[in-house]
Amino acid sequence: MKIGIIGTGNIAAYLLEQLKDANVLNGEITALLGRNIEVGERLASRYNVDFHTDIREFLSAPLDMVVEAATIEAAALYMKDVVASKKNMMISSVGVFQDVHLLNEMTALAKLNGVQITLPSGAIGGLDLLKSANAVNGLKNVQITTRKSPASLGLPYEQKEELLFEGSALQAIQKFPRNVNVALLLALAGIGAEKTKVRVIVDPAIKRNTHTIEADGDFGEMQLHIANNPMPANPKTSYLAALSILEALRDDASGVRIGN
Ligand SMILES: NC(=O)C1=CN([C@@H]2O[C@H](COP(=O)(O)OP(=O)(O)OC[C@H]3O[C@@H](n4cnc5c(N)ncnc54)[C@H](O)[C@@H]3O)[C@@H](O)[C@H]2O)C=CC1
Numbered sequence: 001m002k003i004g005i006i007g008t009g010n011i012a013a014y015l016l017e018q019l020k021d022a023n024v025l026n027g028e029i030t031a032l033l034g035r036n037i038e039v040g041e042r043l044a045s046r047y048n049v050d051f052h053t054d055i056r057e058f059l060s061a062p063l064d065m066v067v068e069a070a071t072i073e074a075a076a077l078y079m080k081d082v083v084a085s086k087k088n089m090m091i092s093s094v095g096v097f098q099d100v101h102l103l104n105e106m107t108a109l110a111k112l113n114g115v116q117i118t119l120p121s122g123a124i125g126g127l128d129l130l131k132s133a134n135a136v137n138g139l140k141n142v143q144i145t146t147r148k149s150p151a152s153l154g155l156p157y158e159q160k161e162e163l164l165f166e167g168s169a170l171q172a173i174q175k176f177p178r179n180v181n182v183a184l185l186l187a188l189a190g191i192g193a194e195k196t197k198v199r200v201i202v203d204p205a206i207k208r209n210t211h212t213i214e215a216d217g218d219f220g221e222m223q224l225h226i227a228n229n230p231m232p233a234n235p236k237t238s239y240l241a242a243l244s245i246l247e248a249l250r251d252d253a254s255g256v257r258i259g260n
């Protein structure tokens with residue numbers, strides 16, 4: 001499997017480092033698309049991959065899979081070209097699907113082109129449970145409480161903890177486009193972005209990005225608490241988000257599917 005990555009940030013650099021050893025996966029990263037030329041060229045020469053700033057050049061390479069690890073804007077900008085060029089895609093900036101029409105459009109485009117769009121579990125878990133719980137529409141309530149440090153939220157230092165936001169996943173991703181992609185994941189796996197409830201708390205005492213997910217329905221109840229270590233290079237992103245892409249890439253290459 002030949003893999004291309006959109007983005008040259010934290011997750012991209014981690015994937016390049018992990019996959020430089022050909023034995024980690026049945027696949028290798030061969031191309032990068034970015035807009036930061038200095039960083040892109042540095043990564044390209046270090047890991048012996050091609051760096052592009054132009055989507056057509058990037059997609060003209062023989063790629064089987066494109067991993068988006070950039071921003072919601074970049075995902076929106078490039079997604080259709082990637083899928084139309086018959087490449088499988090993984091999307092980290094899941095918030096791009098706050099527009100349900102776009103999700104429907106991309107689903108149809110992927111089917112038409114015989115490819116798969118994967119939304120990895122990212123910085124959370126429990127998506128398998130929500131999907132099972134809603135298999136015959138029996139899921140009733142889903143809520144996520146996200147607690148992060150001011151640095152992780154990109155805010156100035158605060159003296160004490162504060163509830164910054166309470167509302168729907170749809171409102172949350174509009175207010176915190178870099179911090180609650182996980183809320184959109186829950187919404188897509190469960191009862192949708194308008195019904196999924198989100199609370200965002202800034203907490204100066206906290207070192208880890210934490211997510212507490214609560215759900216109930218005909219299946220019973222779930223509580224899931226995740227205290228994520230940050231990526232070493234960037235406190236905004238949880239380490240688990242990068243690990244989930246690695247694992248999703250591995251799943252894609254395996255013959256047995258575990259879960260759901
Ligand atoms: N699904 C999930 O659970 C999680 C999702 N994320 C999301 O994953 C994405 C990547 O995260 P990180 O690597 O930590 O971010 P980062 O900020 O370290 O890197 C983002 C990269 O995207 C590049 N970029 C921005 N606009 C671009 C464009 N138009 N074309 C090409 N490249 C562009 C930037 O130059 C930068 O290299 C972010 O959207 C983040 O919010 C992060 C954590 C968890």
Ligand SMILES: O=C([O-])CC(=O)C(=O)O
Binds near residue numbers: 123181209228236238
């Ligand atoms: O890394 C995390 O804990 C979650 C995150 O930023 C996101 O969902 O966008």
